Amino acid sequence: MEHLINKRVKEIELSGIRTFYNMVSQYQDVLSLTIGQPDFLTPQHVKEAAKSAIDDNQTSYTHNAGTIELREAAAQFVKEKYDLHYNPADEVIVTIGASQAIDIALRTILEEDSEVILPGPVYPGYEPLIRLNGAKPVHIDTTETGFRLTADLIQQHLTSKTRCVILPYPSNPTGVTLSQQELEEIAALLSDKNIFVLSDEIYSELVFDKKHQSIASISSMKEKTIVINGVSKSHSMTGWRIGLLFAPSYLAKHILKVHQYNVSCASSVSQAAALEALTAGKNDAVDMKKEYEQRLNYVYDRLVNMGFDVEKPTGAFYIFPSIQNFHSNSFDFALELVKEAGVALVPGSAFSSHGEGYVRLSYAYSMNTLRAACDRIEAYLTSRQSR
Numbered sequence: 001m002e003h004l005i006n007k008r009v010k011e012i013e014l015s016g017i018r019t020f021y022n023m024v025s026q027y028q029d030v031l032s033l034t035i036g037q038p039d040f041l042t043p044q045h046v047k048e049a050a051k052s053a054i055d056d057n058q059t060s061y062t063h064n065a066g067t068i069e070l071r072e073a074a075a076q077f078v079k080e081k082y083d084l085h086y087n088p089a090d091e092v093i094v095t096i097g098a099s100q101a102i103d104i105a106l107r108t109i110l111e112e113d114s115e116v117i118l119p120g121p122v123y124p125g126y127e128p129l130i131r132l133n134g135a136k137p138v139h140i141d142t143t144e145t146g147f148r149l150t151a152d153l154i155q156q157h158l159t160s161k162t163r164c165v166i167l168p169y170p171s172n173p174t175g176v177t178l179s180q181q182e183l184e185e186i187a188a189l190l191s192d193k194n195i196f197v198l199s200d201e202i203y204s205e206l207v208f209d210k211k212h213q214s215i216a217s218i219s220s221m222k223e224k225t226i227v228i229n230g231v232s233k234s235h236s237m238t239g240w241r242i243g244l245l246f247a248p249s250y251l252a253k254h255i256l257k258v259h260q261y262n263v264s265c266a267s268s269v270s271q272a273a274a275l276e277a278l279t280a281g282k283n284d285a286v287d288m289k290k291e292y293e294q295r296l297n298y299v300y301d302r303l304v305n306m307g308f309d310v311e312k313p314t315g316a317f318y319i320f321p322s323i324q325n326f327h328s329n330s331f332d333f334a335l336e337l338v339k340e341a342g343v344a345l346v347p348g349s350a351f352s353s354h355g356e357g358y359v360r361l362s363y364a365y366s367m368n369t370l371r372a373a374c375d376r377i378e379a380y381l382t383s384r385q386s387r
Contacts, residue, residue, distance in 0.1 A: 012128040016350025017360075020334065024344045031373040032344040033361050036172060036318065038236040040291075043284050046235060046273050053272030062268050064260045066094025070271050073278040074229075074244050080282075082204065083217045084227065086246045093256055094266045094274070095243040098202045098230045103129050104258040105226045105245060106164070109196050110135040114163035119149040120354030121320070123172040123200075127352070135163065141354045146311050147174040147320070151185035164196040167215060170203040173351050173360040174320040175296075175313020177207055183215045191220040199227050202243075203316040205234035205285035208293045212315075216246070223248050226255075233316075234285040235277040242266055242274040292317050295363040295370055302374040303361075306381055317364040320348065324357050326381065334359055341380035343373045 002010075013019075021034045053059075065071060071088035078084040086092055095101040102125065110116070110133040118126055120139035130137045140153050154165060167186070170177045178186075190197065197215060204212040216225040230243035243266075247255060277284065296313060303310050303321050310321035327333035330347040337343050337359075348358030363370055 008132050008134070012131060015124050017124065017346050020331075020346055020350065021344070024335075024338045027338055027342070030338055030342050030344050031369055031376065033363070033365060033370075033373055034344050034346050036233075036316075036362050036364060037238050038233065038288065038317070038364050039366055040236040040288050042237050042240070042273075043235060043277070043281055046237065046277050046281055046284075049276035050240075050269050050273040053269045058268050058272055060268060062094075062265045062271060064265050065092065065256055066266060067268075067271050067275070070094055070275045070278070073275050074246075077278045077282060078214075078227070078229065078246065082201075082212055082214050084214055084246065085222075087249065090249040091247060091252050093245040093247075093252060093259055094271060095230075095245055095259065096263055096266050097232060097241045098200065098228050098243040099125060100259075100263065101228045101230070101243040101245040102126065102198065102200065104255050104262060105198055105228070105247075106130060106133055106135075107258050108251070108255045109226075110163055113161055115159060115161040116164045116166060117149075117154055117157055117162060118166040119147065119168070119171070121147070121173055121348060121351035121358065122166075122354075123168055124350055124352070126166055126168075136161075138162075139352045139354060143354060147171060147176045148178060148182060149186075150182060151189045154186065155189055158193075158195075162195055164198055165190065166198045166200065168200040170201075170207055170212075170313075170315025171318075172203070172316055173318050173346070173348070173355065173358075174311065175316045175318045176311060177210075177315045178213070180213050183213060184218060187215060187218045187221045190224070195224065197221065197225040199225055201227055201229050203233050204229060206289050206292060206317065207315040208289065208296070209314050226251065231274050231277050234288075235281060236288065237273065237277065240267075240270040240273055242270050292363065295365075295367060298367065299361065299363050299370055299374065302378070306374075306378050317362060319361050319363065320355075320358050321361070322358050323348075326384070328357075330356055330359055337377065337380060340383075341376040343376045343380075 308321035348355030
């Protein structure tokens, strides 16, 4: 009966990140730098809040949008951190991770044949959701602009079918961010157009050289922007599955309907933990960010000294070096690296065709692991050159 399965579901593929991760798991003694998961433990006070919630029997359904206490804390958090202003009563939705927030947002705004502009290379989780809605992803090559989706690039790809522009910054896989000027130029381009912006800001607390800036803080953009955030990366809470969606009330009320029929509500216990994270733990990411920046500087210097061409990231915990000095195919290079050096990186082709010629290295791992991995990569390249 497979022929009865939804054609769109059959046509999408599993994430290239996970596919490669699963493939290399069969090899022994491999240092894997593939998964974007913080190696820090969830802060103890956050875990204690969850335990207390269980003991206090906070184990029932919550409001579909999440507890009002958490929505208030989330609104206060983004106001204080990023100058974003949302009414917790009707402009904040607590979701099951940022991934579900993206899903319900796109299901609300997309229709058949809509077009969605997004940068390439880009996190592979957007395209399948776009296609499942019968819409078309329009990947724009950003390899000549330092992986930044600029207003000029967007303008070149606008059509009458453009429904949404996705701004995933800080970026997975490149780690780059957009400047205030770049955001203002995009805002000037889109402010008078009936086009939504989906701003995925899940790495907002991990910006190294400046304070994170959101396009929704620009007054002309709030009414057409959906902001995605959460506690997975900022508080090392990936398994707690708490995301946050911020949108103007006219839009949030429709997104909430999709969310309601999709999951009812996020876990009540995880919401209690997130409440603690966004209040008592609102600055928990500071020490993590310092450690990530040290790791970035180390990995960046090592890669440059090995001969890689690489754009230095300014956020998140990924670096995306070009392999064109060593190999023409990112998948083959990554597979060779596993087999011959015992190091796993993600082929750039997992991040759209515009990622070909690159590999993604996650430095959300200990310095000991990063040192050992860099040593192995360097030894492999040295051996390769002497053949």
